[in-house]
Amino acid sequence: MADQEDNVSTLDPPLETAIDQQAAAIGGRIRALRRARGLTLVQLAALAQLSHPFLSQLERGRARPSMVSLEKIARALGSSQLELMAAAEDEAESTESPTVLVRADEGTRGPYGGGTGRLLVHGRRKFHPMEFTGDNLDAGEYFVHAEDEFVHVVAGTVVIDLAEHGTSTLREGDSLYYVGGTPHRWSAIDADGYRLFVVKEKPVRL
Numbered sequence: 001m002a003d004q005e006d007n008v009s010t011l012d013p014p015l016e017t018a019i020d021q022q023a024a025a026i027g028g029r030i031r032a033l034r035r036a037r038g039l040t041l042v043q044l045a046a047l048a049q050l051s052h053p054f055l056s057q058l059e060r061g062r063a064r065p066s067m068v069s070l071e072k073i074a075r076a077l078g079s080s081q082l083e084l085m086a087a088a089e090d091e092a093e094s095t096e097s098p099t100v101l102v103r104a105d106e107g108t109r110g111p112y113g114g115g116t117g118r119l120l121v122h123g124r125r126k127f128h129p130m131e132f133t134g135d136n137l138d139a140g141e142y143f144v145h146a147e148d149e150f151v152h153v154v155a156g157t158v159v160i161d162l163a164e165h166g167t168s169t170l171r172e173g174d175s176l177y178y179v180g181g182t183p184h185r186w187s188a189i190d191a192d193g194y195r196l197f198v199v200k201e202k203p204v205r206l
Contacts, residue, residue: 024061029087031059033077036203047076078145082110082117127202135193142183147201151176156194159187
């Protein structure tokens with residue numbers, strides 16, 4: 001059943017502040033991803049188990065989603081909360097420089113899967129490499145997205161479950177590539193956790 005409240009506030013016309021622009025940027029990214037996936041608002045609402053009117057308000061920057069709602073939308077679109085939230089920074093970069101430097105203490109950070117991701121580039125680029133850290137012993141639900149993905153283990157040990165394609169234990173220096181549409185989920189083998197370098201292909205129509 002679709003959420004009735006969604007823990008969201010609707011923006012009144014006079015409140016055109018910076019956070020409203022951020023909401024509009026996130027809404028714009030959701031709309032672009034939805035169209036890239038070939039989904040209607042009604043179809044996305046059903047997949048995310050949220051109301052159609054709420055999603056319409058969100059795409060137009062007229063509502064702020066809760067983190068729970070954003071996670072549902074991200075999963076339905078084969079994306080993540082981090083990638084949707086980073087849309088605001090991407091939109092803010094009006095001039096595309098030929099180079100992007102991201103220092104060790106920089107990069108947009110946020111929830112990604114069962115851990116935390118840090119984007120290693122910003123702006124409208126062809127792909128967004130990411131650093132991922134996690135210590136989740138429970139792999140949780142499978143993630144599925146249309147894009148190919150590459151994973152390299154920087155530190156620790158991670159178990160990557162690819163459903164019918166098998167489960168692999170990767171250690172420092174190991175890498176794994178899987179095509180779009182492959183169900184996948186990750187987990188640690190102990191409390192020491194793991195750190196990954198992840199590169200996901202950009203949606204073809206985005």
